Every structure is written in C-alpha cells, then in structure tokens.
C-alpha cells in the first residue's frame with residue numbers, strides 16, 4: 001500500500017511585481033536580479049489578503065481535482081513561514097473555510113521544506129490508517145519582506161499549493177521513499193527575529209525592523225546546494241535508484257544557480273529539471289506544489305515516471321521525496 005497524490009491545486013495572487021518595479025523601490029536592477037537569481041517577477045498579495053486566503057483557494061482546487069468532497073478530508077497539514085498569526089494555526093482557519101469535518105489540523109514550521117515535510121507526515125499517517133490528507137504549502141512572504149533591504153526583498157513571492165494525499169492499493173504509483181533532516185546550529189543565517197517569545201513586539205523591535213526576514217545570502221546559498229544534493233542522493237538510495245532513473249527533478253525554487261549546481265552534481269540535465277522561479281521567485285513552502293502542478297499541467301510528467309522533489313529551508317531543514325506517478 002502506498003500514499004499517492006490524488007489531486008493538486010494552486011493559487012497565486014494576481015498582482016505581479018517585476019524586477020523593473022523593484023528598481024523603483026530599492027537600488028537594484030533587472031539585470032542583477034536575473035543573473036544572480038533567475039527571477040524576473042513574483043506575485044504579491046494585497047494588504048487585505050493573508051496566507052489562509054491563498055491556502056483556502058489552493059485547497060479547494062486540490063480537493064476538486066482529487067474528486068473528493070471537503071467532508072472526506074481526514075487531516076489538514078499546512079506548511080508556512082508566514083501564518084496568519086502565531087496562533088491559532090492557519091490550518092485551523094483553512095479547516096473551517098473549506099467546510100472540512102472537525103478533523104486534526106495543524107501547521108508545520110519548516111520554512112521552505114514545509115510542503116515536503118507535510119507530504120512525509122501524510123505518507124506516515126496513510127500507512128497508519130488515515131486517508132484523504134490535505135497537505136498545503138502557503139505563504140504571504142511579502143508581508144515580512146523588508147522593502148529597504150535589496151538583498152532579500154528581490155527574492156521572495158507569495159502563493160499557495162495544496163495536494164490531497166490518498167491510499168493507493170491498486171498499482172505502483174505513490175510515494176516510494178523520502179528523507180528528511182534538520183540542523184538548528186545555523187538558524188541565524190535565515191530568520192525573522194521578532195514577534196515571538198524571544199523578542200516580543202515592541203516599539204524598539206519595529207524601529208529596528210526586526211519583524212522582517214534577515215538573511216546571510218552567501219552562506220545560505222552554500223548550505224542550500226549541499227543540502228539539496230544530500231536530499232536527492234539519500235532519497236534515491238532508499239529507493240535503490242540513481243539520478244538517471246528520474247524523469248523530472250522538482251527542486252525548491254530559491255535561486256537558479258542553486259538549482260543548476262544541484263542538477264550538475266547529480267548529473268541530471270537541466271531538461272529534466274523543472275524551473276518556474278522566473279515567474280514566482282521563492283514562494284517558500286508553496287514553491288514545490290506550485291512547480292508540481294505546473295509540471296503536470298505542461299505534460300512534463302507521465303504515468304509511471306519517477307519524480308524527485310528536494311527542498312531546503314529556514315531552520316535549517318531539508319529533505320527529498322520520490323514519487324512514482
């Protein structure tokens with residue numbers, strides 16, 4: 001028995017923020033952003049929209065795509081670094097808005113690895129008797145972006161993706177293997193300092209701009225490449241497969257240079273790597289489900305294909321998950 005993705009849904013806000021728009025906000029250029037990151041534009045929520053609003057639309061679409069009713073959902077797992085608020089969980093808000101039964105609903109804080117962590121948890125739950133698990137990755141990162149810090153504000157975007165994970169007793173398709181890891185020793189390289197119990201909100205925390213994302217881009221870059229390679233190798237090892245068996249690699253969409261370095265080390269040609277960060281930037285926990293949905297819509301995934309997803313995010317967290325379609 002395997003757990004498989006029976007339906008996917010995504011939603012990105014309509015408002016597009018291009019590199020040229022950013023040129024008017026901070027001292028940067030389209031050329032710098034494109035050559036250093038591969039990003040051309042990203043989607044941004046309006047001031048009245050929060051993460052759960054994006055998540056609800058993606059979740060409803062995934063449920064419809066899976067051909068189930070909201071009442072059939074047995075658990076809701078939502079990965080996000082930008083919850084509507086610290087508590088209650090954004091997953092609970094989604095539970096009530098999609099008309100699910102009063103089932104288990106919780107957020108996971110694993111940064112950009114949140115969706116893959118969620119799929120891993122869903123896989124384990126399915127093997128323990130659950131069915132119809134809604135896994136969501138959703139972010140409104142623009143709400144915590146410092147639009148005076150050119151080193152971070154050009155990188156991120158908003159969006160949501162969701163999947164309904166079900167039991168498969170019939171054929172070979174489903175989650176084959178996964179690998180997850182974390183290391184908190186370098187947490188300071190990517191974090192949002194204030195708003196929690198360490199530095200509660202105060203006049204000073206606002207004045208010092210501590211409610212925004214802080215990142216040491218160069219250091220994060222190196223760790224990301226290493227972790228994505230490790231994730232791919234360990235996930236494939238568990239399945240007794242090698243990179244050449246993979247039909248499509250779907251990496252977390254952070255930076256084209258991170259993706260290219262990962263693919264090169266794995267000897268996977270870029271034709272077999274899905275990239276859409278030029279249009280969305282880094283949408284953190286939403287990046288892999290959005291990429292998976294678009295790859296499917298573009299016909300890049302066929303029945304029987306092996307698809308490998310790898311992620312890396314704040315924590316640091318990282319991991320891989322291999323699926324047979």
Ligand code: COA
Nearest residue numbers: 028029032036112150151154217218220221254255312313
């Ligand atoms: N526009 C123009 N110049 C910029 C800039 C911008 N948006 N952001 C930074 N710079 C400048 C820096 O100030 C620096 O100038 P200096 O040399 O005069 O000090 C110069 O560009 C080089 O900065 P550096 O940080 O060395 O660039 P980089 O090649 O490492 O690229 C990142 C920076 C952020 C694009 C890159 O490090 C990166 O993508 N890191 C990973 C981030 C990430 O993916 N995080 C999420 C992980 S899930």
